[in-house]
Amino acid sequence: xxxxxxxxxxxxxxxxxxxxxxxxxxxxxxxxxxxxxxxxxxxxxxxxxxxxxxxxxxxxxxxxxxxxxxxxxxxxxxxxxxxxxxxxxxxxxxxxxxxxxxxxxxxxxxxxxxxxxxxxxxxxxxxxxxxxxxxxxxxxxxxxxxxxxxxxxxxxxxxxxxxxxxxxxxxxxxxxxxxxxxxxxxxxxxxxxxxxxxxxxxxxxxxxxxxxxxxxxxxxxxxxxxxxxxxxxxxxxxxxxxxxxxxxxxxxxxxxxxxxxxxxxxxxxxxxxxxxxxxxxxxxxxxxxxxxxxxxxxxxxxxxxxxxxxxxxxxxxxxxxxxxxxxxxxxxxxxxxxxxxxxxxxx
Ligand code: SAH
Numbered sequence: 171x172x173x174x175x176x177x178x179x180x181x182x183x184x185x186x187x188x189x190x191x192x193x194x195x196x197x198x199x200x201x202x203x204x205x206x207x208x209x210x211x212x213x214x215x216x217x218x219x220x221x222x223x224x225x226x227x228x229x230x231x232x233x234x235x236x237x238x239x240x241x242x243x244x245x246x247x248x249x250x251x252x253x254x255x256x257x258x259x260x261x262x263x264x265x266x267x268x269x270x271x272x273x274x275x276x277x278x279x280x281x282x283x284x285x286x287x288x289x290x291x292x293x294x295x296x297x298x299x300x301x302x303x304x305x306x307x308x309x310x311x312x313x314x315x316x317x318x319x320x321x322x323x324x325x326x327x328x329x330x331x332x333x334x335x336x337x338x339x340x341x342x343x344x345x346x347x348x349x350x351x352x353x354x355x356x357x358x359x360x361x362x363x364x365x366x367x368x369x370x371x372x373x374x375x376x377x378x379x380x381x382x383x384x385x386x387x388x389x390x391x392x393x394x395x396x397x398x399x400x401x402x403x404x405x406x407x408x409x410x411x412x413x414x415x416x417x418x419x420x421x422x423x424x425x426x427x428x429x430x431x432x433x434x435x436x437x438x439x440x441x442x443x444x445x446x447x448x449x450x451x452x453x454x455x456x457x458x459x460x461x462x463x464x465x466x467x468x469x470x471x472x473x474x475x476x477x478x479x480x481x482x483x484x485x486x487x488x489x490x491x492x493x494x495x496x497x498x499x500x501x502x503x504x505x506x507x508x509x510x511x512x513x514x515x516x517x
Pocket of ligand 1: 282284286287288326327328329330331332362363364365383384385427429460461462463464465
């Protein structure tokens with residue numbers, strides 16, 4: 171049976187109108203689901219009884235179930251969820267002082283093969299449906315409601331490559347952003363890509379005020395090729411061209427994510443080269459330096475605190491807007507894919 175979660179207001183309206191209903195009907199049902207959190211058609215009392223029966227016959231409103239829940243001492247919440255077909259995905263919420271951002275997965279496994287990432291240990295099985303991404307949001311809201319909190323920001327930064335599952339990710343964003351429902355502000359929504367130029371350009375043309383983060387992780391092709399196979403297909407030159415197009419169509423600045431891996435990409439020369447790349451190409455990018463979350467199965471080591479701060483200072487000195495990402499969930503498996511990898515091994 172089709173899951174009605176995952177329908178944006180626009181799609182729900184088209185669907186209901188095709189069933190002979192007024193446009194207003196969709197707004198009512200959408201409001202029940204996302205505004206009031208009601209997932210039972212019987213409780214949508216201002217919808218006619220006959221249409222409620224029709225909805226019950228043709229649609230379900232089903233959420234992923236929680237397989238495992240870890241809550242770290244700092245309040246980070248990590249969930250391992252089971253989807254309808256048995257596939258498992260992770261999501262995490264980090265308790266910042268400004269709110270509760272979640273990191274949503276966009277695919278089951280990932281085929282981008284970044285050498286340092288635990289998600290790549292589990293090959294891509296399929297993209298998630300918009301319903302499954304909305305499900306992650308609603309389940310996290312249920313967990314957070316126990317603490318009087320709710321999700322305030324969305325980062326499509328969990329397992330998977332969002333631009334490899336473009337349409338479903340965008341449908342999910344439209345649902346989360348819709349004023350008639352959860353109303354999560356566009357500026358509170360970020361999509362993170364490993365660097366697929368076509369997706370970057372398309373995203374820039376959506377006319378949304380959402381954010382783009384790019385997992386750069388290296389200042390040149392030589393280093394990037396070693397750690398991100400996607401770079402062999404789309405070298406820096408193509409990536410920069412796509413970002414420039416994105417800047418001019420969206421008018422939005424980009425964030426570069428940069429994991430610091432000891433002895434790989436963390437020298438001061440790398441910092442200089444990164445600063446030049448940004449300045450010489452007029453990219454106006456923010457740089458988010460990410461302390462690497464070590465993965466047991468992998469050889470990569472995180473950079474020392476002093477290397478991180480030297481790298482950070484070198485960027486600042488060159489006039490680059492850079493921050494070091496705050497770390498959360500040190501006592502749980504908070505890195506992308508870690509919890510699922512551990513769970514699969516135990517089985
Ligand atoms: N495919 C997308 C989104 C998923 S990864 C992308 O590549 O951006 C989200 C971010 O987490 C990426 O920047 C990724 O490189 C980073 N990441 C992956 N494994 C990590 C780890 N062990 N420690 C720190 N960051 C990691």
